[in-house]
Amino acid sequence: MPPHPSSRVQQAREKLAGRLREIRRDAGISGRELAVRCGWSESKSSRIENARTPPSDADIRAWCRACAADDQTPDLIAANRQSDEAHVEWRRLQRTGLRRLQESTGDLYRRTTTFRVYVSDVIPGFVQTAGYASALLSSIADFRGTPDDVRAAVAARMRRNEVLSEGGRRFSFVLEESVLRYRLCSAATMAAQLGHLLGVMDLRNVAVGIVPFAEQRAVWPMPTFTIFDDRRVHADTLDAASTLIEPSQVELYTRAFERLSRQAARGAAARALIADAVASLG
Structure with a gap:
């Protein structure tokens, strides 16, 4: 599989691959032995370690189990699921303004x-008044150079903050x-x-x-x-x-x-x- 077009996603893949490689090395086993224990091909282990194939949750569980590192499984699965929005x-x-960010x-x-x-x-933000939010978001819009939709963004924040009074x-x-x-x-x-x-x-x-x-x-x-x-x-x-x-x-x-x-x-x-x-x- 070619590198992901998003550099952030590719960097996340490479970081995860590096963590899996270190787990294998810490266990003192080769890629071939890992493949035998996991029941897959040696080439699959290599592709995962070199960030060419993103592992599934099941792959990560099998990898950690083969390396006696089950305690690391939850963190690795969570890291694998994190998107490029992490x-x-x-x-x-904020490139389209601040209102959409409030609503997101x-x-x-x-x-x-x-x-x-x-x-x-x-x-x-949960406890801001409209006046305070307007001053703050205006400052952010000016600093970032974003489209000026502060009034709509403040209204969106006030609607969002209704969760404070919901049971x-x-x-x-x-x-x-x-x-x-x-x-x-x-x-x-x-x-x-x-x-x-x-x-x-x-x-x-x-x-x-x-x-x-x-x-x-x-x-x-x-x-x-x-x-x-x-x-x-x-x-x-x-x-x-x-x-x-x-x-x-x-x-x-x-x-x-x-x-x-x-x-x-x-x-x-x-x-x-x-x-x-x-x-x-x-």
């Missing part, structure tokens, strides 16, 4: 019952205190946003924690990420959006969220931090 540049996602996650939001969100830069879903937010202080909009808009955040904290299905500036940290501030039902993580950087589904990746982010959550102020202490941020607006 790591996508923002300029590609609607199905995922509706399928998810437990959301865990850590933010170190902006108010979480059966739980949300846990951990914010750095800096998020309350960054001035991405006017003082009046920011005051309204912080007031809305206080209101959200009254919802029974929502938990909000804020890591104070003064807290002696056991875990450093991290880039923003969201965990969906212990199955999927969205982690963002300046240039790209990454979707992570390997169990070990999800576990890593879950562990990070739990440690950050333990350092967060809650209840009256969290409300006091928000009130101080409102007062600082003058």
Whole structure:
């Protein structure tokens, strides 16, 4: 099979092939012996190891079983299933504007019952007001040079965020205190946003924690990420959006969220931090 036309997909295939090759070598067996144990031709082992043939889930199970590495099967299958959307540049996602990007996650939001969100830069999208979202998305559109559809994108975000009040879903937010202080909009808009955040904290299905500036940290501030039902993580950087589904990746982010959550102020202490941020607006 020729290389995939997408360089990202081909790179993912090559990475998976390399992991399978290392598993075989760690087991101390040859490609021929692996083929005998798996019940297929030696040429198939070679094609898989050299990223010329993508393995099926059954191939990966057989490979790991032959190498006594069954514990690695879930991660490898997850990596094999990840599409070229696993790591996508923002300029590609946003090239037709911001509205479609807001709408693209609607199905995922509706399928998810437990959301865990850590933010170190902006108010979480789930709890943004229209005014704050408009200022933020306008800044993004200007920086990225995307088509100006901010008004439609804000409306789409507000519709998407209706999942916050739908029954059966739980949300846990951990914010750095800096998020309350960054001035991405006017003082009046920011005051309204912080007031809305206080209101959200009254919802029974929502938990909000804020890591104070003064807290002696056991875990450093991290880039923003969201965990969906212990199955999927969205982690963002300046240039790209990454979707992570390997169990070990999800576990890593879950562990990070739990440690950050333990350092967060809650209840009256969290409300006091928000009130101080409102007062600082003058």
